[in-house]
Amino acid sequence: MKKLALFLVLVFVFSLFVSGLAFAKYPVKPVKVIVAFKAGGGTDTAARVIAKFAKKYFPKPFVIVNKPGAGGQIGFEALAFSKPDGYTIGFINTPHIISHYVSGKAKYKLTDFKPICNVVTDPGVLAIRSDETRFTTLKGLVTYARLHPGELSAATTGPGGDDSIALLLFMKQAGIKVKDVPFSGSSGEKAALLGKHVDFAMVNVSQVWSLAKEGKVKMVAVMAEKRLKALPKVPTFKELGYNVISDSSRGIAAPAGVPDAIIDQLKEVFAKVIKDPEFIEQAKKSNLYIILNYMDSEQFAKYLNDLQKRIEELYKENPW
16 A cells, blocks of 8 residues: 555656656747637738747747637637647737627636737727718718718728727717628728728728828828827827727737746747847838837736726627
């Protein structure tokens, strides 16, 4: 009996040793990065660029795995319930990740994730066609909408998304009624706007940046705390009298329970990528650079918690 007890103790000690050794050697295999949206989209593009440069600071590759569907919910749930061993991380998108949870559609909670860092923050913007003559400013749009209640329509990405939430806030504060026309992605929103199927679009800056440069659309007002350096002539909703702050952030998180030593290692890798001169140079060649907004894990966690409180309050008033 004593020999059996001694044997079990030795097995337990050995398992602890092996487990500790495994963590000490981390990583021993590629790390899977879940992207909750289709390949080719904004999140996927950012993920692949970051994974490319992370190779310089990490001994194993980061492998992008797309798990699209249900506005990101499928991918977020896959991430939340992955084994917390550091070999599965993923991008989480706001406000979608929180909207799904607040509305009771998701199985996860915000506490099921461990924030690593935020990468980009893409502010919302109200865009109209450049040939629009009924209104050319936010003030003009509000005046027209009040005189023609229910006539105007706006493209969004649907209930619970940042576009739709921003539209709800805007309508409430401006005292107007606008039809929300949902699309599955920004490509549908832009096509509807250019095709004159909707009167304006609630989109993100990066999504219409190229169209604005080509002169096809006009950004009327941006949903940020202050004017963007990249758009100095575009006023904020706030300075025009409407407290509409909205954006879509894309950050990196791990399942809750991943050892702190591994989280720290991952935080260091991505912090180095964001500061990498070659990464910055490549980002400048795309719309990625104008929305880069690094937040460390503590800042990102606070941002997520504050956003959850705002969405919970809005959901009570306007459940979707």
